[in-house]
Amino acid sequence: MRAKKRAEPSSEAAELVRLAKEQGLSLAGPDGLLKQFTKTVLETALNEEMTEHLGHDKNQAPPDRESTNIRNGTRSKTVLTVATGHVPIEVPRDREGTFEPQIVKKRQRRLNGVDEIVLSPNAKGLTTGEISARFAEIYGASVSEETISRITD
Incomplete structure (x- = not known):
């Protein structure tokens, strides 16, 4: 059986970990770096969906x-x-109420596989098309390559 090649973390990720350790911030745990990163990625993705x-x-x-x-502002939601356990996020709203988020759908509380999606794309060097396909595979959500590009930027 062949051993899987482990992806090297990006220099940006390594720098974030170094800074977190310097500031005494744990990587996991209730207020750890992973939880904050997950919150940031989800909220950024939701805001980019709203822009689209x-x-x-x-x-x-x-x-x-x-x-x-x-x-039309945001509403609080915990997923x-x-x-990372419970992650409080702010979900954007539109005035006409027609926004249907795909990454965190309305009434969705449990996000299976989101940790893998949040942590792996840049570390594995996936293209925006591959990340979009992974969102579709795991969530059944259609997220455009342009939205993925804005999120990763």
Whole structure:
């Protein structure tokens, strides 16, 4: 049986771990780096989904647009992941209530496999198309390559 080749962590990830240790922040645990990173990735992904839904960045709506739908704050939600436990997140809302998030769907509380999605893409050097395909495979969610690109940036 062949041994799997282990992916090397990115220099950015190694630097985050080093800084966390310097500041006395645990990597796991209730307020650890992994939980904060998971929260940041989920909220960034949700905000990028909202940008895609509305067709413009926050506070950047063109004056001649046809739709009057705009961002309308956020709502708090707590999701449960295997590696990080309960993660409080802020989910964006739109004024017309037509936003249907895909990464964390409405009424969804348990995120199976999100830890793998959050931690692995850049470490494994996946393309935006491959990350999009993994979201579809694990969540059944359609997330465009453009949204993935904005999230990873």
